[in-house]
Amino acid sequence: MCAVGSSKVPKANKMSAAEHTIETSFMLAPMTTGPNDKHNFGAIATGLDLDSISDIDVAALSNAIWKHKLVVVKAQKHIHPAKQWDLVTRFDPKAPQVHSHGDVKSFNIKGGLLTKGRNVTAIPGVENVRIVGKGFQGKIHYGLENLSIEKNPLHDWHAVPLAEEEFETGHTRFQRWHLDAPLYDRDPAWFTTLRCVHRPLSPQVTVHWDDGSGQKMSVSPGLTAFFSNVQTYGLLSEDEKAFADNSWVEYAPHPYMWLGDSQSSPNGLGIWGDGKELSLEQVGEYDASKVKRYPMVWVNPVTGERAFMVHGICVRRMFLRRSQEEDPVVVDGLPEIRAWLRPIQERVLRPEYIMVPELDEGDIVMWANYQLFHSAIDYPSKMGARTMHQANIGASIGPTGPFPVPVVV
Numbered sequence: 125m126c127a128v129g130s131s132k133v134p135k136a137n138k139m140s141a142a143e144h145t146i147e148t149s150f151m152l153a154p155m156t157t158g159p160n161d162k163h164n165f166g167a168i169a170t171g172l173d174l175d176s177i178s179d180i181d182v183a184a185l186s187n188a189i190w191k192h193k194l195v196v197v198k199a200q201k202h203i204h205p206a207k208q209w210d211l212v213t214r215f216d217p218k219a220p221q222v223h224s225h226g227d228v229k230s231f232n233i234k235g236g237l238l239t240k241g242r243n244v245t246a247i248p249g250v251e252n253v254r255i256v257g258k259g260f261q262g263k264i265h266y267g268l269e270n271l272s273i274e275k276n277p278l279h280d281w282h283a284v285p286l287a288e289e290e291f292e293t294g295h296t297r298f299q300r301w302h303l304d305a306p307l308y309d310r311d312p313a314w315f316t317t318l319r320c321v322h323r324p325l326s327p328q329v330t331v332h333w334d335d336g337s338g339q340k341m342s343v344s345p346g347l348t349a350f351f352s353n354v355q356t357y358g359l360l361s362e363d364e365k366a367f368a369d370n371s372w373v374e375y376a377p378h379p380y381m382w383l384g385d386s387q388s389s390p391n392g393l394g395i396w397g398d399g400k401e402l403s404l405e406q407v408g409e410y411d412a413s414k415v416k417r418y419p420m421v422w423v424n425p426v427t428g429e430r431a432f433m434v435h436g437i438c439v440r441r442m443f444l445r446r447s448q449e450e451d452p453v454v455v456d457g458l459p460e461i462r463a464w465l466r467p468i469q470e471r472v473l474r475p476e477y478i479m480v481p482e483l484d485e486g487d488i489v490m491w492a493n494y495q496l497f498h499s500a501i502d503y504p505s506k507m508g509a510r511t512m513h514q515a516n517i518g519a520s521i522g523p524t525g526p527f528p529v530p531v532v533v
C-alpha cells in the first residue's frame with residue numbers, strides 16, 4: 125500500500141493531463157488479482173471521510189478514479205446521502221446540478237428500458253441519489269417509510285429465458301453491459317458512485333453466459349461486474365484500431381424508449397433479434413440537436429489511454445472510416461451495426477477480464493464511466509434485501525476522441 129501523497133498524481137478534475145505533486149491524506153492500494161486474472165484496473169482507498177473531505181483529496185480521488193478506472197472507498201457507513209451527492213458535484217463542479225438521467229419524475233416517464241417494471245426512488249431531499257436494490261428497505265430509510273422494491277428478475281431483459289427453478293438455485297447472469305449514459309441531451313457522467321448500504325453476503329451465485337460458450341464465474345450476491353474498454357481497445361487488431369479511432373456512432377433519440385420490446389443476448393451484451401425497435405415516428409417528438417454522436421474511442425483525460433466506448437444496443441447509425449481523410453461509410457442497418465460490434469465487444473467478455481469488486485456495508489465504489497462497462501447481477505430474493513445508493517452527474521464536458529467528430533455528414 126502506498127500513500128497517494130507520496131507519489132506524483134495528476135492535477136485535479138479539469139479534464140487535463142497535467143501532473144503535479146499534491147498532498148493527500150488517504151491511502152490507495154491497487155486491487156490484487158488472481159493468477160488467472162487479466163483485468164488490470166481497480167484500487168482501494170482507505171483513510172477518507174467523505175463527511176469532511178478536503179478539496180485536495182477530492183482532486184486526488186478524481187485522478188485516482190481516472191487512473192485506476194475504479195476505486196472502492198472504504199468505510200463510509202456514517203455519511204448522509206447528501207454527502208455522496210456533494211462529492212459527485214465536486215468531481216465536476218461545472219456540470220449542471222442534476223443526475224445524468226434527469227429528475228426522477230421525467231426519468232420514470234421517459235426512461236424506457238431503464239425504468240421498465242420498476243419505479244426509481246430518490247432519497248427525500250437528495251433527489252439525485254437514487255436507491256438501487258431489491259426487497260424491503262427498512263421501516264425508515266432516510267425518510268422513506270416501509271419502502272419495498274419489487275421488480276421482475278433482471279434477466280427478463282434477455283431473449284433466452286432463464287428458468288425460475290434454475291435462478292432459485294443460484295444460476296444467474298449479467299443483466300446488461302453498459303455505461304451510465306442518457307445518450308440524448310445530457311452527456312454521460314465521468315464517474316458513477318454506488319454506496320453499498322446493505323446486501324446479502326452469501327451464498328455465492330454463479331453467473332452463466334448461457335450463450336453456448338459454457339463460460340461462468342462464481343460471485344458474491346448483490347454486487348456489480350465490470351470490464352475495461354481500454355482492454356477492449358487493446359484487443360483490437362491494428363486495422364480495427366484504425367477504424368475505431370476514426371469512426372463514430374449516432375445514438376437513437378430517446379434511445380431507451382426507441383429500443384421498444386428489444387431483448388438482449390443471454391450474456392447481457394448486445395441485442396438478440398432485430399426489428400423490435402420503435403420507428404422514429406413512434407418515438408415521438410425529439411430535438412435533433414440533442415441526438416448524440418460520439419467517437420467510438422474515448423480518450424482518458426488523465427492517462428491518455430484509449431477505450432472502445434460504444435453502447436451498442438442504442439446505436440442507430442455508424443460512420444466508419446479508417447482515416448480522417450476518408451469519407452465515412454454510413455451503416456444504418458441495425459443487423460449490420462450489431463454484427464460489426466459484437467465480435468469486437470465480446471472479445472473481452474471472458475471471466476479473466478471481468479472484475480466484481482467486493483463491497484462491505486458503507487463502501488462506495490466509484491468508476492470511470494468513460495472507460496468501463498458494468499452490469500448488475502441478480503440473485504434470488506430469498507437471500508435477502510439489497511440497498512445501494514447511486515449518484516452521478518451529467519458531465520460538463522462530453523467524451524473526447526482521438527480526432528474530432530465532424531459536425532455534419
Ligand SMILES: [Fe+2]
Binds near residue numbers: 302303304498
Ligand atoms: Fe449502470
